[in-house]
Amino acid sequence: MSMSTLETEIDELWERKQNGEIDADSAGEDALDTLEAFLSALEDGEIRAAAKTDGEWEANQWVKQGILLNFGLRENQAYEYGNVDHYDVLPLRETDDLGARGTRNTPDGTTIRRGAYLGSDCIMMSPSFVNIGAHIGDGTLVDSCDTVGSCAQIGENVKLGANTLIGGVLEPVESAPVIVEDNVSLGAGCRVTSGFVVGENSVVGENTLLTPRIPVYDLVEEEVLYGELPANRRAFTRFVESSVSDHDLFEGGAYKPAVVATDLETETLEATEREDALRE
Template identity: 40%
Template sequence: MSEGVERADDTTPATGLEAFFSRGMDEVLLDPRVTEQVQAALDALESGTARAATDDGAGTWRAHPWVKQAILAAFSLSELTPYPQWPGGAVDKSLVPAREMSMADGVRVVPGGTSVRRGAHVSPGVVVMPPSYVNVGARVGPGTMVDSHVLVGSCAQVGRGVHLSAAVQLGGVLEPVGARPVVVEDGAFVGAQCGLYEGVVVREAAVLAPGVTLTASTTIHDLVRERTHRGEVPSGAVVVPGTRPARGDYATAHGLSLYAPCIVKYRDADTTAAVALEDALR
C-alpha cells in the first residue's frame, strides 16, 4: 500500500458524526441538530478528516454510508439560492454551493469556469485546469493534475500524483449509500476522454490510454498474464481500447466487433517517461 492510500482508521471522524448519520434518514432530518451536523460533516470532508471511502489496509476499498447519508441530508435541507457573484450568475442548493478557493488552500485553480463544490477535499499541490468540476464528497490527493473538462464525480477518490487528462469523467455515486465510488490510486495516469463509472478501481501507477471506458461489468483482457479482470485495473497495468469479434452469424456476416479493453503491458521505465508531467507545468 502506498503512502498516499490511507487506511480506513487514518481518517476516522468524531464518532458523533458517524452515529448521527447512521440512523434512518427520516430520523436524521427530524433531529433539531441536523443542520449543524450537516455543516460539520461537510467541514470534515473538506478538511480531509472524513472521506466517502477508504482502503481497509488489505487493498479493499469500502464506502462509508454515513458520509453519503450526510450529503443526502444536505440536499434535502437545502433551498435553491442565487449566487450572483459567479460569472454569469448561478443557482444552486444552499448548503452545497461552489467553494471559494484561496491561497490558504495551496491549490492552483486556473481561471475559466472551474467549480469545486462544498464538501469536496482538494489537497495542497493540486492543479485544476479550466473548466473542470469537483463534486461534493470527492477527494483529490496531493500533486494531482486535473486537466480541462474533467469531472470528478460525487464521492470519487483520487490519490496522490495522479494525472487526469483532458475530458476524463469519473462517475459519481450517492445512492445506494453503500455503493463504492470510483477510485483512482496514487500515481495513476488516466488518458484523455477516459470514462470510469460504477465504482471501478484503478490501482496504483496504472496507465489508461485515451478513450478507455470502464464500468463494473466491463471485461478487461490481460494479454500479459492471460486472464481477465472486472471492476478493477491492476497496479501498473497499461490499458488500451480494443475489440473482439461479436458472436453469431449476423455479426460474422457484417464484420461486427465488441469493445474489449486490453492490458498490453505493465508499467516500465519507458511508460513512466512517456506519461511524466514536466514539473514546470505544476
C-alpha cells in the same frame, strides 16, 4: 465536534429522514449545523466516502448518507458565483485555503462544489468540475474539461487527461465509488464509471472506457477481470468478437469493446515526462 459524534448525529438524521420525520421544510438549526460540520469535515479530509481495508475499497455508508442528507434537508436557493447567479441546495466551496497549500485553480471555469477535498500542490485547469464528496490527493492534475463525480476518490500524483470523466456513485450508499489510486495517468478522453477501481501506477491510453460492464483482459496474469484494472498496468481499448457477430445485420461480424492490460514499462513514459516538465 469529534468524528464519532458527527457520525452519530448523521445516523440519527438519516433515520429521521427515512422515517419521514424531517425534511427540508422542517429541518431546524441543529440539523443544518450538523450538515455544515459534516461538509467542513469532508473539505478538511477528516472523513471520506470510501476507505481501503485489507486491500479492498469499501464505501463509508454514513458519509454517503450525510451527503444525501445535504440534498434532502436543504432548500433550493440562489447563490452568486462571480457574475452568474445560480440555484442549488449547496453553495460552491470556498477556496481561500487552497493557495497556502500550493494548490491552483485557474480562472474562467474551475468549479469546486461544497464538500469536496483538494490536497496540496493540486492543479485544476479550467473548465473543470469537482463534485461533493470527491477526494483529490496531493499533487494531482485535473485538466481542462474534466469532471470528477460525487464521492470519487482520486489518489496522489494522478494525472487526469483533458476531457476525462470520473463518474459519481452516490447511491446506493453501500456501493463503493470510482477509485483512481496513486500515480495513475489517464489519457485524454478517458471515462471511468460505476465504481471501477484503477490500480496504482497504471497508465491508461486515450479514450479508454473503464466500467464494470467491459472486460479487462489482463495479459500479465492471463485472466479476465471486471470492475478493476490491477496495479502497474498499461491499458488501452481493443475490440473483440461479439456474440452477435453472426447476425445478418452485421456483415463481416460485429465487435464489442474490451480493455487490454499489459506490463507497464519500467522507464518513464513520454506523457509523464511532459507533465513533469510543465510543473517545473
